[in-house]
Amino acid sequence: MTDTDETGEVLTLSHGAGASSMRSLIDSLAVSRFADDDDDPSAGTVGLAALDDGAAHPIQGDRSVVVTTDSHVVDPPRFPGGDIGRLAVAGTVNDLAVMGATEPLMLTCSLVVEEGYHVDELDSIMASVEDTCEDAGVQVTTGDTKVMGSGDLDGPVINTTGVAVVPSGSVVPDSALSVGDAIIVSGTVGDHGIALLSEREDFGFEGDLESDVAPVNDLVRTAAEAGRVTAMKDPTRGGVATALNEMASKSDIGLELDEPAIPVDGTVASAAEVLGIDPLDVANEGKVIFGVDAEDADAVLEALQDHPQGRDAALVGHATDEHTGRVVLDTGFGRRYLSEPEGEALPRIC
């Protein structure tokens, strides 16, 4: 998945696709430079090497500061079900939520646009930022604006960074699955990625497809109140397939999933077939994968299904001590390893 020209390796779209090419790049550029060895999620410390949805650092009083950042470049900036403003806020709120921080303290918003960009368009994006902040119960408290020259930038870049302070013991990593834990998906998978690709390809499904982009911090709070959540992940770039593989590999555990139990919207499934893409491989922007203590699985599932954002929640599998680090999918006709999407680069999906 790498490419070289005469003078050395150059970046390809797959370096931004969320799976192994990207992780190799991040390993060499950042993890090798900045990783601490003292990660201890149960004590509220999650650093760069964890490559979790964000980072956590303990402060006085058995509390931790949780931080997450994302730069959004989605194309088109307005898509069925949302826009880059909603995506930016939801993406950051959701990364905090799946770290166990469901009440964001502050959100930053940094815009980069090019000369000639319409102020009305930017205003509409910021209106969407405002609406989504209200949904999530968070405020933008500081920001930045940069204007590049005309022709320098195709579409706006919006960085949002979220900060929360939580009891150190309530930080939830993506790496703490135990044998027997139930795996619950909060709703239908693939909606965002398939809606965006259909829009781009103009395949005629557009009317019926919508991104699921939404803040899920209230949904996560509901789950955490109903039972013991051991691990969580926000299945964005690389989809559910990448998120599950990361959870298995980081937890040193195997996952066994019942493929027919994974909820997929009918129109999404049809569009995915036409596009030749697996809904498990594409980004979600309003879904959560939960690892839940087996004893609490029914209670958490029920609580999720009672929540407006969790009606389609489903128990899809469990963690096992077999095939460590891998995800086995029971298709109903046989078993196969679920691999991460590679090669299939979906640029500017979020």
Next chain:
Amino acid sequence: MTDTDETGEVLTLSHGAGASSMRSLIDSLAVSRFADDDDDPSAGTVGLAALDDGAAHPIQGDRSVVVTTDSHVVDPPRFPGGDIGRLAVAGTVNDLAVMGATEPLMLTCSLVVEEGYHVDELDSIMASVEDTCEDAGVQVTTGDTKVMGSGDLDGPVINTTGVAVVPSGSVVPDSALSVGDAIIVSGTVGDHGIALLSEREDFGFEGDLESDVAPVNDLVRTAAEAGRVTAMKDPTRGGVATALNEMASKSDIGLELDEPAIPVDGTVASAAEVLGIDPLDVANEGKVIFGVDAEDADAVLEALQDHPQGRDAALVGHATDEHTGRVVLDTGFGRRYLSEPEGEALPRIC
């Protein structure tokens, strides 16, 4: 400073230049939407409406979380005295420092690059991020990488967001000058902006001009230990002229400055003359403007001059109850108001 085409107002480079066009834009896009009314810097609360170098929000135990964010688009990404990696870290560390947070807890780093960008180049930028983090005593703890299509983005965009936790009483805004306060500049002004412009224009001064880009958190700590600092500002985009006008206007106070006392490097002054630009109007990336209690002015100045980054520090003026909100410059031949740079858009300076 605005422009319209057939379908409405569009962005111009001056919207990114740090002065009044940008503030109007931010007012309409963000302040009108997100501003809280309960700003109280002395209690550790600084929100969006303050348009300070960052935001602060109180948490348990009389402490405040301080956050600042910047997206960096500097062109060229490598310039005399530094590069975009050093600029990104220093810019964020310095914004925290002038809020009174000289010990950053966490730094995020989010990269946006285009397909075909050289991995070696990115690696060199990240090496610079690493070196500057060491200088500042901060760690990158989380990040993000996005790859846009070839031709979509001219040069890398690096967002850095910094987080610190400080006693609420030690938050320093840019708005709390009192009559009589001394104004101290930590060193020569205009170095970054003039070095960058000379490099771009290829004016032949390049060998002797260098950006001042550096973290100043240790310098700020030195000042704060030597005396009571009442207000601070990081004079980046829009230069010292914009920063001083903002401090005067936000503090509802006048400033009287002795122009010949403002330190300007000789080569910078010559290059600025050739370029037809006032060194007071362009960005600095390693300087601080301090408001200091008059009684402590000598002690703070001395402490700064003993610091390797403060050798050229100078007392340049004081706050007065006359000409509220304005900055008066005594040129040695007469007095004039110091106005903010407008029209003179310097795109992609940081």
